Amino acid sequence: MSSSPIGPAVQSAHDSHATHVSQARSRPWPGVVAAFRDRLDIDKTATPVTLLEGNTPLIPAPRLARALGGGFELFLKYEGMNPTGSFKDRGMCAAMTQAVADGAKAVICASTGNTAASAAAYAARAGLKCVVLVPDGKIAAGKLAGALSYGAQVISINGNFDAGLRMVREATERAPIVLVNNINPARLQGQKTAAFEICDALGGAPDWLCLPVGNAGNITAYWMGFTEYFHDGLALARPHLLGAQAAGSAPIVTGKVVEQPDTVATAIRIGNPVRWQQALTALDESDGHIMAVSDQEILEWHKKVASIEGVFVEPASAISLAAIARGQREGSLNMRAKRVVCVMTGHGLKDPDTAIQGFKAPVTIEARVEDLLTAIA
Numbered sequence: 001m002s003s004s005p006i007g008p009a010v011q012s013a014h015d016s017h018a019t020h021v022s023q024a025r026s027r028p029w030p031g032v033v034a035a036f037r038d039r040l041d042i043d044k045t046a047t048p049v050t051l052l053e054g055n056t057p058l059i060p061a062p063r064l065a066r067a068l069g070g071g072f073e074l075f076l077k078y079e080g081m082n083p084t085g086s087f088k089d090r091g092m093c094a095a096m097t098q099a100v101a102d103g104a105k106a107v108i109c110a111s112t113g114n115t116a117a118s119a120a121a122y123a124a125r126a127g128l129k130c131v132v133l134v135p136d137g138k139i140a141a142g143k144l145a146g147a148l149s150y151g152a153q154v155i156s157i158n159g160n161f162d163a164g165l166r167m168v169r170e171a172t173e174r175a176p177i178v179l180v181n182n183i184n185p186a187r188l189q190g191q192k193t194a195a196f197e198i199c200d201a202l203g204g205a206p207d208w209l210c211l212p213v214g215n216a217g218n219i220t221a222y223w224m225g226f227t228e229y230f231h232d233g234l235a236l237a238r239p240h241l242l243g244a245q246a247a248g249s250a251p252i253v254t255g256k257v258v259e260q261p262d263t264v265a266t267a268i269r270i271g272n273p274v275r276w277q278q279a280l281t282a283l284d285e286s287d288g289h290i291m292a293v294s295d296q297e298i299l300e301w302h303k304k305v306a307s308i309e310g311v312f313v314e315p316a317s318a319i320s321l322a323a324i325a326r327g328q329r330e331g332s333l334n335m336r337a338k339r340v341v342c343v344m345t346g347h348g349l350k351d352p353d354t355a356i357q358g359f360k361a362p363v364t365i366e367a368r369v370e371d372l373l374t375a376i377a
């Protein structure tokens with residue numbers, strides 16, 4: 001050490017950095033099931049079916065916070081960074097791990113798109129047959145492309161998600177095929193791990209956790225996760241939950257089943273959520289709030305989160321930002337001095353068509369630098 005050309009103090013700092021780096025390299029992220037095995041109520045001995053999902057970035061978003069009125073700390077939990085581009089991978093790895101342990105040969109789900117893509121990928125990984133039911137014409141291009149590419153049998157129905165879910169529930173009672181919608185309890189076990197990651201990253205729970213609500217599995221799973229950490233003393237408090245639904249598909253907000261749900265945020269085009277009651281319990285226990293926002297507000301914040309912070313999400317994922325904007329404006333929400341996490345549930349590349357529709361086509365010029373310099377706005 002004394003012969004070190006860079007001196008002992010610098011050398012030891014250098015050593016500790018080297019140790020840190022090599023430890024990080026020697027222990028790569030193992031995926032959600034292996035990382036949180038003790039906390040997941042699934043077969044503890046099963047070999048994980050994993051694409052190394054989870055461990056997604058929690059991105060500070062100070063400029064977006066200012067655009068939303070300011071005076072609070074905002075983080076985006078970027079779940080679009082999961083292997084198939086949505087939070088569904090957390091639950092799907094757990095459900096597929098359990099299905100394989102149970103000897104399943106095939107899985108099925110109804111989906112607005114992301115669950116379908118995720119089920120298809122994890123089934124491919126596990127070597128299982130996968131069948132997905134999607135609403136005809138109401139599935140974003142990136143989701144359909146994923147489900148097809150991962151090799152699922154994709155069946156389009158003349159009906160919405162709720163009708164598809166009724167069909168697959170009945171089908172699994174009649175045929176030996178495992179349901180991987182969020183009625184499957186393993187799905188919530190996997191999804192609750194996002195709450196653990198947020199608490200681990202922040203050193204405790206945020207004041208508010210804000211997310212879109214469709215079939216209401218995710219809000220239920222987050223509440224489960226926060227509650228477990230709280231009861232085990234790993235977080236001193238639990239957050240308030242802010243749920244958001246699209247005005248044309250807002251059964252929990254209105255208290256009524258929506259027979260013909262409609263919204264540009266096709267991911268959450270759901271009129272009769274399976275986990276409705278649990279969502280109400282979570283909202284109640286967290287002293288939370290659920291609200292509806294228009295498609296126009298969703299699209300406004302869908303654009304803003306990308307252009308202000310460089311985080312590209314699908315329309316449904318921007319809904320909690322739209323809800324905060326409206327709540328602050330109307331005075332129904334006070335985020336002042338609070339630490340707020342908004343869950344960006346799906347990647348923007350899932351729905352390129354909706355993103356592109358929001359813009360004029362790019363100008364085309366001749367391939368000459370003079371034209372370029374004239375064109376630069």
Ligand code: F0G
Binds near residue numbers: 112
């Ligand atoms: N955000 C995205 C991007 C989704 O795909 C979904 C649900 C949600 C939010 C709502 O989550 O249903 O647990 O309340 N997508 C399901 C699907 C319905 O089939 O992919 P939830």
